[in-house]
Amino acid sequence: MEFFKYTKTFNFMGKSKLAMVLSIVLVLGSYVLLATKGLNYGVDFAGGTVIQVKYDKNAPIDDMREKLKSNKLFDGASITEFGSPDEVVIRMKSTTASVTVDIGDVTREALSGTGKYEIRRVDIVGPKVGNELREKGIMSLILATIGILIYVAFRFEWRFAVASIFALVHDVSIALGAITLVGLDVNLDVLAALLTILGYSLNDTIIVFDRIREGVSENRNSDLADSINESVTRTLARTTLTSLTTFFVVFTLFMFGGEIIHSFAFTLLVGIVVGTYSSIFVASPILMWFGFSVKNYHEKLAKKAQREAEKERMRAQYESGVM
Template sequence: MEFFKYTRTFNFMGKSKLAMILSIVLVLSSFALLATKGLNYGVDFAGGTIVQVKYTTDAPIDDMREKLKGNKIFEDATITEFGSAEEVVIRMKTTTGNVTVDIGDVTRESLKDTGEFEVRRVDIVGPKVGSELKEKGIMSLILAIVGILIYVAFRFEWRFAVASIIALVHDVSIALGAIVLVGLEVNLDVLAALLTILGYSLNDTIIVFDRIRESVVKTRESELSEIIDDSITKTLARTTLTSLTTLFVVFTLFMFGGEIIHAFAFTLLVGIVIGTYSSIFVASPILLLFGFDVKKYHIKLAEKAKREAEKERMRSQFESGVM
């Protein structure tokens, strides 16, 4: 069933210069935010302690701050709402060095006169473990990008591979800029979302590149821009359906999934929009900038077919005993 049917070819490459300017502005703005404000690392990467507390009524945050002041463990602790007025999170940048101390019990004792509540979660990550997680997270992103570069280079050619990597760096950079802009904590959930964005964006880009390659092989049209416009138009229905359905699911998670996956869902929302955009207006125009020549590609394919035919002829002669 085809929900979206396009009867004409859209002039995507005619808007590519404007789109590239927009992309450059967004990427540079993201870099500026990363350089000035920096990433707000969560407990997973920076180390520290998180205690999640839920009250039966609105949490008395001011009263909680007063009660916690008397305990050195909660020195410099921050208390913020977590999804609702009844639920709060106590964040500390340090961890207690005494393994016999249960921070949950200490919290209950310190807040016992503030109302009826329960301690729902206690997360403790040492600074060394947090540093190791951060290093491994960065390494996983780098290895993913390198693996994608190798895969696309073998499947297509180097221009397609470089265009894909530039689009992926574009997507991740803007997603990180959006995270810094709204002040979200960067934790393992956000890292998982960034890796998901890499896969989603690459999948979208590969589908467009596959159609471009098929069109280049089948047509004798020498204008690459026209081939790209036709290829993107033919994949637009699939792209629209995939992006809309995925966006609907992630938006539902963002709205109703709760504070615990808020950062994950937000990162995916930005990534889906930017990933779909980059497949059309970033990855494809880069092929034009790199000077991909359709005629030379046809000559290259013809020479490859000639070599394959010669190998097959020699194989047949060898099998028949005629050399």
């Protein structure tokens, strides 16, 4: 399916400096938010208790707060709406000290007299488990990034690998900044979304890089900026179709998927937009700024072809019995 007809080459690299200024502002702004406001770790990473309660009518949040004050177990608990006015979530940083105590039964007793309701979910994570999950989550991001660096360096060359890593760090940083800005809880769902962003952005970047390598291989006399502009233009239709279809699906999940998937969908929405942008305006310019040379690249290709030809010649001599 041809969404855009390839009739002219867009000068993407001509806008690269402006795009990089925008990227630097967004990344630095994200780091400032992370340093000042900090991530709001959810129960998965910070430990604590989450209780989801659904009423048959609008939840009496003020009455619930008064009732919970009578039990020290709920000291510092927060009560917020969960998707609709009749459903709320009670979040506590503490957990029950004894395994024989059912926090669900304690909650039912504390909320007696507030109306007709049902307890739909009780999640309890100890602080030690939360710390382990957080450490393993950070390690998974680091290992994924290292694996990507090795893969891209092996498939292309080190400049492509460095450019792709810069793009991935750019995407994850802005996604974390957006999460911090809106105050979402960072839990396993958000971690899964961040890992998905790494894969999505890398896939888009690899396709652009593959086209750049193909364009450079076909025309040894072209300028690198011209090759990048032509390559990105040729992949523009594919990038637009892929990004838009993915965006619409995730946006549908964000709007109608419910509060459970809200954090995951929001993180992915930011990642799709930023990942598509970085594949064009971050990864490609960095490749040029790191001094990728079309001439040197063709010299490497020529040497590689010469080595392959020599191997074939020696193999032919061996098979014919001539040494």
